[in-house]
Amino acid sequence: MSYLFAAYMAIWILIFGYTLFLGRREKQLQEELFLLKKSFEKRYQNS
Amino acid sequence: MDMLKGIRAIVRKDLTAELRTKELLSSMAIFAVLTIIVFVFAFDPTKAIVRQVFPGMVWVCFIFAGILGLNRSFVSEKQNDCITGLMLCPVDRSVIYFSKMTVNLIYMGIVEIVSLPLFTVLFNYQIPVKAISPLVLIIFLGTLGFAAVGTFLAALSSNARSSEILLPVILFPVMVPVILGAVQATAAILAGSPAVEWFSWLKILTAFDAIFLVVPLVLFEYILEV
Amino acid sequence: MTVQNNIPAKWKYHNVLAWATFVTTAVAVYLVFMWVPNERIQGPVSKIIYFHVSSAWLAFFSFFVVMVGSIAYLKTRNLKWDIISYVSAEIGVLFTTIVLVTGPIWGRASWNAWWTWDSRLTTTLILWFIYIAYLIIRSSFPEEEKKARFSAIFGIVGFVDVPIVWMSIRWWRTIHPTIVTSGGFAMDPSMVLTLMVSLAAFTLMYFYLLQKGIFVEKISSEVALLKQRLTEN
Numbered sequence: 001m002s003y004l005f006a007a008y009m010a011i012w013i014l015i016f017g018y019t020l021f022l023g024r025r026e027k028q029l030q031e032e033l034f035l036l037k038k039s040f041e042k043r044y045q046n047s
Numbered sequence: 048m049d050m051l052k053g054i055r056a057i058v059r060k061d062l063t064a065e066l067r068t069k070e071l072l073s074s075m076a077i078f079a080v081l082t083i084i085v086f087v088f089a090f091d092p093t094k095a096i097v098r099q100v101f102p103g104m105v106w107v108c109f110i111f112a113g114i115l116g117l118n119r120s121f122v123s124e125k126q127n128d129c130i131t132g133l134m135l136c137p138v139d140r141s142v143i144y145f146s147k148m149t150v151n152l153i154y155m156g157i158v159e160i161v162s163l164p165l166f167t168v169l170f171n172y173q174i175p176v177k178a179i180s181p182l183v184l185i186i187f188l189g190t191l192g193f194a195a196v197g198t199f200l201a202a203l204s205s206n207a208r209s210s211e212i213l214l215p216v217i218l219f220p221v222m223v224p225v226i227l228g229a230v231q232a233t234a235a236i237l238a239g240s241p242a243v244e245w246f247s248w249l250k251i252l253t254a255f256d257a258i259f260l261v262v263p264l265v266l267f268e269y270i271l272e273v
Numbered sequence: 274m275t276v277q278n279n280i281p282a283k284w285k286y287h288n289v290l291a292w293a294t295f296v297t298t299a300v301a302v303y304l305v306f307m308w309v310p311n312e313r314i315q316g317p318v319s320k321i322i323y324f325h326v327s328s329a330w331l332a333f334f335s336f337f338v339v340m341v342g343s344i345a346y347l348k349t350r351n352l353k354w355d356i357i358s359y360v361s362a363e364i365g366v367l368f369t370t371i372v373l374v375t376g377p378i379w380g381r382a383s384w385n386a387w388w389t390w391d392s393r394l395t396t397t398l399i400l401w402f403i404y405i406a407y408l409i410i411r412s413s414f415p416e417e418e419k420k421a422r423f424s425a426i427f428g429i430v431g432f433v434d435v436p437i438v439w440m441s442i443r444w445w446r447t448i449h450p451t452i453v454t455s456g457g458f459a460m461d462p463s464m465v466l467t468l469m470v471s472l473a474a475f476t477l478m479y480f481y482l483l484q485k486g487i488f489v490e491k492i493s494s495e496v497a498l499l500k501q502r503l504t505e506n
Contacts, residue, residue: 007374010371018367018482022485025489025493026485026492033492033495033496033499039503040503203426208413213410216406216409217406220399223399223438228441248444262429266426266429269347
């Protein structure tokens with residue numbers, strides 16, 4: 001029984017870990033994108 | 048027959064360059080011999096178990112020495128941008144692949160001719176006379192498969208900055224059938240088993256060789272793009 | 274110069290897909306733990322099979338998608354296909370890892386050995402190495418075009434290699450005496466149904482992860498583009 005538990009824990013940890021990792025990567029990139037856009041806009045207004 | 052002519056020309060060019068320096072062949076041969084010495088120290092040659100792992104040791108030695116040659120075969124063309132010169136040759140791109148593969152096959156053949164007798168001497172291993180011709184066939188097919196897929200992936204990895212590290216990592220998983228087939232067939236032949244026992248390995252090796260001689264024919268032009 | 278406001282949008286049905294995945298997975302878990310009877314000989318441990326087999330199937334499917342994407346990329350040179358292959362390879366490695374983790378746990382429980390060089394498990398291991406190599410190739414070429422081209426070539430070679438790896442390993446196993454075989458699993462209809470639902474759940478999960486990964490990759494290439502423009506002026 002504990003083997004079954006271990007196996008399913010492993011499956012969920014892997015899947016959730018990957019989803020979390022994807023989500024974090026997405027958030028990071030969104031922030032970076034936002035900053036980049038802002039710096040572009042600033043430059044655009046100045047010129 | 049233009050293709051054969053092209054292959055001959057490039058092979059001759061590579062062999063001439065190699066014969067002038069002898070840098071690659073000598074290090075491959077020395078490396079192979081050193082591997083044998085390491086095996087002698089690692090597995091006591093007087094023990095009976097050595098007879099069972101002998102085919103595996105032989106192939107590990109061949110493959111490790113072969114990797115040295117593969118690593119150089121395209122990286123050496125990168126210096127001074129010789130690869131552009133090769134690509135300007137009025138031949139099909141696959142001709143470049145087949146000539147490089149032939150060169151690797153020749154190098155590995157030389158290394159095998161040197162190291163196999165040394166193996167038998169240093170491990171005191173007697174190869175039965177009637178096993179010699181099937182053994183040569185299996186070694187040829189195994190080496191051909193190794194050179195076929197190895198040359199292709201060496202061309203691919205030569206474009207990376209750390210190509211020497213990249214090549215073994217991408218090559219070993221792909222050539223699992225060659226290692227398995229060659230080692231198992233060699234073991235069966237050396238044990239004097241009837242041909243039926245290693246015939247399926249012969250089929251696997253032949254199939255692998257055929258596939259990985261055809262695949263580069265189609266895909267090699269994508270590797271050598273500017 | 275103007276700043277285009279082209280932040281990549283999420284796929285229209287993103288939320289639908291997410292909920293569908295969640296619901297089917299919940300149903301699958303319910304069926305596996307509450308509904309389906311235990312297999313007679315192996316007991317509760319046999320319940321690993323439902324998700325183990327589903328992951329194995331999806332791993333294989335992802336690698337098939339990698340090959341299709343690779344061929345399409347080489348034909349069309351559209352980076353869209355490269356992104357699909359890349360994301361699919363990553364998910365495939367994830368599912369292969371699940372197979373490689375659950376396989377030994379099951380093996381340990383039912384025949385008391387963590388690892389047997391069983392032909393299916395061994396092939397999965399080699400598959401894992403091949404696609405790890407695919408991901409390593411991607412990380413060793415910084416240039417977008419080279420990365421896409423070389424990984425596409427390897428994606429095709431790797432997939433072509435799979436059947437021959439499988440055959441050679443099977444032959445290898447038949448020569449050596451096998452102590453244990455993993456075959457022989459009597460399935461009654463309720464088990465088949467549970468397996469089908471798990472399979473559906475994992476397939477939906479694959480597509481969910483795929484579209485999510487593609488979305489993330491799109492943002493990432495947008496960021497790279499903007500950075501490049503920022504350095505240009």
